[in-house]
Amino acid sequence: MSAGRGGTGGRRLVVEADGGSRGNPGPAGYGAVVRDALTGEVLAEVAEAIGHATNNVAEYRGLIAGLTAAAGVDPSARVEVRMDSKLVVEQMSGRWKIKHPDMIPLATRARELAAGLGAVSYGWIPRNRNAHADRLANEAMDAAARGEPWVRGVEETPGEPEPPPPGWSRPSSTSMTTVLLRHGETPLSVERRFAGIRDVPLTANGVAQARAAALTLKNRGLDAIVSSPLSRCRATAAEIAAVTGLAVRVEDGFRETDFGEWEGLTFAEADKAWPVEMKAWLADPDAAPPGGESFAQVSRRVRTALDKLKVRHRERTVLVVSHVTPIKLLVRDALGAPISALFRMHLDVGALSSIDWYPDGPATLRAYNDVHHLES
Secondary structure (H helix, E strand, O other), rough: OOEEOOOOOEEEEEEEEEEEOOOOEEEEEEEEEEEEEEOEEEEEEEEEEEEEEOOHHHHHHHHHHHHHHOOOOHOOEHHHHHHHEHHHHHOOOOOOOOOOOOOOHHHHHHHHHHHHHOEEEHHHHHHOOHHEEEHHHHHHHHHHHHHOEEEEOOOOOOOOOOOOOOOOOOOOOOOEEEEEEEEOOOOEEEEEOOOOOOOOOOHHHHHHHHHHHHHHHOOOOOEEEOOOOOOOHHEEEEEHHHHOOOOEEEOHHHOOOOOOOOOOOEEEHHHHHHHHHHHHHHHHHOOOOOOOOHHHHHHHHHHHHHHHHHHHHHOOOOEEEOHHHHHHHHHHHHHHHHHHHHHHHHHOOOEEEEEEEEEOOOOOOEEEEHHHHHOO
């Protein structure tokens, strides 16, 4: 059974949750993990020692914490909850009635959280497949038994990448490399106007830029080409496909930001007509142009698109033909930079950038805004 807003879009997440007590009731705690459903990557961990409680209360508290963490990662996500508590799974699925008075407010809270997500389903798994959440719950119970307050939370903030560890350690695995190409020149880029989801064509110079990029990339060892659905990117990607023989796969997550009412305007024109909104947009990644998308929203779909690449093209080199915002978002994620860094990067039309993504180490930015192929 599913709960939530019933949407079919959005990111897919898995919540693994557990809870328990030593004595039932006794020293109790819970743990929960949020994973990306495509890659299995851990996006958030939460756990807490909750003092003296029953197993069932602790299990529900783990579910609530897991749903809360999932909403923090992406409130529009479709979530699959996995627990080794048959009681909680059956009650939340609506197959068993909730009779104990201590459970009713907890189940109500869990349903409220589920209703705010894209969709939520529940499934039982054996304890040995819930080892991560079980370990966190046991750490919390150990602290509760010692009488210590104990909380663990590494939740992802929407729009912000997880900070990289201090220093640098050499990865032992082989990377997936994304070669990032901004599309060629368009009439709107010449005039420095907002060109989001408006489908504008390449200029003659833009086609020439795409062909120059194709000559540079011909012998780069590309394994795949992925493009934004917008025609300026597909036309650019087609030039590289022509010299490499590779097919172009369209990925909607790499489309440009929807700038809403600002589409087709210069920065000065938009600022004059919407000064308050412009100030908010420059200061807050959750602020969106009127009728458009915020950078936080774009960041979530770009990360989902990147996760798909990591699954489909592990240890390969992929050309991604996209736009200013998605490419900058990938770069700032690789660097662990704040989202405000987008306003401190310049990216030319037809420019190439490159990032290595390691499954067991930090990402590495190898090139940014390379336009040497356009200089002849």
